[in-house]
Amino acid sequence: MKQPFAITIDGPAASGKTSTAFQVAEALGFHHVDSGALYRAATAAALRADPSARWDEIAVLEAARIVEMEARKASFCPLLDGVDSEEEIRGEAVTSRVSIVAKMSGVRDWVNAQVRHLADLHDVVVDGRDIGTVVLPNARVKVFLLADVRERARRRLLQRLGREGNDAELDEEVAKLAKRDALDAVQTVPAPDAVMLDTTDMSQAEQVRQIIDLARAAGASG
Numbered sequence: 001m002k003q004p005f006a007i008t009i010d011g012p013a014a015s016g017k018t019s020t021a022f023q024v025a026e027a028l029g030f031h032h033v034d035s036g037a038l039y040r041a042a043t044a045a046a047l048r049a050d051p052s053a054r055w056d057e058i059a060v061l062e063a064a065r066i067v068e069m070e071a072r073k074a075s076f077c078p079l080l081d082g083v084d085s086e087e088e089i090r091g092e093a094v095t096s097r098v099s100i101v102a103k104m105s106g107v108r109d110w111v112n113a114q115v116r117h118l119a120d121l122h123d124v125v126v127d128g129r130d131i132g133t134v135v136l137p138n139a140r141v142k143v144f145l146l147a148d149v150r151e152r153a154r155r156r157l158l159q160r161l162g163r164e165g166n167d168a169e170l171d172e173e174v175a176k177l178a179k180r181d182a183l184d185a186v187q188t189v190p191a192p193d194a195v196m197l198d199t200t201d202m203s204q205a206e207q208v209r210q211i212i213d214l215a216r217a218a219g220a221s222g
């Protein structure tokens with residue numbers, strides 16, 4: 001059987017990985033897999049099981065048994081107890097705790113096994129932090145997205161509030177992103193063979209186009 005085609009998109013928080021990966025997958029007829037959404041789903045499940053957040057790795061993995069991946073047209077999405085819980089997994093309670101959960105090696109193994117299983121069966125675009133280095137080191141195309149932290153904060157606020165943030169909101173978001181960048185620094189390292197894309201001054205459409213061009217040059221047919 002022909003080995004499925006994998007594209008990895010890694011990079012720091014709010015660098016545009018998830019929306020870019022989805023659009024690339026749609027354009028090529030691949031499936032998008034958001035590894036961060038799995039870390040978020042595990043965190044949300046643990047919070048449901050014990051809102052005091054005094055969990056250890058065993059408690060998180062036990063709680064995460066309610067998480068399953070649903071196949072959609074161009075993506076796989078985590079469900080909690082069979083229900084799409086997008087708002088819950090993107091909320092502040094999860095965002096402020098997910099990097100602690102992502103430090104647990106058993107949780108990393110749990111996410112990585114699911115991503116590898118999907119990549120064994122389907123052409124995929126997977127976004128995260130360590131996909132090109134640890135999870136799918138033989139991926140055919142690897143991209144590392146970079147963007148200035150203030151620009152990342154601006155984009156995240158625009159996404160969350162539906163408008164530009166003011167200076168105070170921007171300062172607060174920059175501080176939150178910098179804190180998460182520091183907690184995630186160990187696993188957020190570009191693969192030696194990754195193409196670095198600084199998107200600070202790039203439009204979403206442009207970064208999607210560049211990755212599609214890389215994929216086609218590497219033999220993707222979509």
Ligand code: CDP
Pocket residue numbers: 012013014015018035036037039040098099100102127128129130131180184187
């Ligand atoms: O979209 P955003 O950049 O805010 O984060 P995300 O991709 O949803 O990932 C949420 C968190 O999961 C990150 O802050 C990391 O702590 C963790 N993560 C990770 O450790 N490894 C990955 N491959 C993906 C996410």
